[in-house]
Amino acid sequence: MDNLPELSLYVHLPWCDKKCPYCDFNVTTDSLNDSVKELFSALKNDLNESELLINQRAFKSIYFGGGTPSKVATTFIKDFLNFLHSKFKVVLNCEVSFEANPIDLTSDYIAELKDSGINRVSVGIQSFDNQYLDSLGRNHNSSDSLKALELLSESELIGTIDLIYGGPNSNSLTLKNDLEIFLDAGINHLSLYQLNIEPNTIFYKKRPLLPDENEIEKAEIISSDLLVKNNFNQYEISSWSKKNSKSVHNQNYWKYGDYLGIGPGASSKIYKDNFHYRFRKRNSVKSYINDTKPIHMEKLEGKEFDFDLAINILRNKSGIDDKNLASNQIKLSERFIEKYKIGVDMGYFQKGRLGTTEKGFKFLDDAVSLFS
Ligand SMILES: C[S@@+](CC[C@H](N)C(=O)[O-])C[C@H]1O[C@@H](n2cnc3c(N)ncnc32)[C@H](O)[C@@H]1O
Ligand code: SF4
Secondary structure, eight states, rough: OTOOOOEEEEEEEEOOOOTTTOSSOOOBBBBTTHHHHHHHEEEEEEEEHHHHHHTOOEEEEEEEEESGGSSSSSHHHHHHHHHHHHSSOOOOEEEEEEEGGGGOOOOHHHHHHHHOOOOEEEEEEEEEOOOHHTTTTSSSOHHHHHHHHHHHHHHOEEEEEEESSTTTOOOHHHHHHHHHHHHTTOOOOEEEEEEEOOOTHHHHHSOOOOHHHHHHHHHHHOOOOOOHHOOOOOTTTTEEEEETOOOOHHHHHHTTTTTEEEEOOOOOEEEEHHHHHHOOSSSSSHHHHHOOOOOOEEEEHHHHHHHHHHHTTTTBBBEEEEEEEEHHHHOHHHHHHHHHHHHHHTTSBBSSBBBBHHHHHTTHHHHHHHOO
């Protein structure tokens, strides 16, 4: 047991008011009424059945993601966290994060979240520009977001927000304005995503007009300058934080720690019997409630393991140290090391430490493709 990687818990709560045109996450717009009770009972059942995979480890972080977790009444969250604490180990002062949409964050809801054991709230702001929010098909506006952030700062919960740049009806100035508002709000963590046009989305079928590459690059330069000037550090491709405010949960993903995902469509990475495995749960709420067992258990070995490892650990801006490699059971094959050396010669990777150079971080897809 001593030699197992650290373990996080991800809980997927799939309900949304409407499906955003760019989103390919596993969500449902069905009403919660019929299924929420049954889903939470399935989540507990899933945890019980995962006892062997958990293998007596203490959870080092817990993350409620979606979908829109803030559509769920906090009584379910409180009851679930009580159950978790009573049956499983959880580290002291565990980071417990919760994704919320701005319109759901009333002062009562925030107080109840706090009382349930949530200590970190991730608000899906995306932008403070109303025209851009419309183009992204969001159901909130900038004043909803400002109100939510004000309530959050009064609550003393840890806050983080999500912003998306590079979408329709936006440009580098949109991002600059968004970041200025974010910086004024006094929040110490930001997830900053470039809009990805994913298959199986409305934007994929009917591609909107997007800003060109030059404009995207300009947005990235402006935002990086602004964030650095305000003492934010980029610790992962999409994650920026002030000192001591990195997300424990995010870091565990990119350091190749283990995570157990429960809920419809949730994915997991677990080390057992000397191998790392990835697996998922059934997608629809109903099928997950009927059967919470893992599907598609994939043993990671050979080239697939090298690639999986590379796309995860190289996202960490500062790379990963030997202690971390050992604690998370990362054994590098000769083949991996050979490819890494090629990347060092190309200027993509650092020499004495596993991680990218500035160039490798900038051209991460090219750098990682060496392992494919
Ligand atoms: C799946 S959502 C869940 C949180 C919440 N429902 C929301 O939308 O605000 C998590 C985050 O993923 C990001 N996201 C989702 N789809 C994306 C896409 N196609 N490109 C870039 N970011 C995306 C958004 O910033 C969003 O806040
Ligand atoms: S982006 Fe968020 S709110 Fe929109 S459909 Fe996806 S999970 Fe739901």
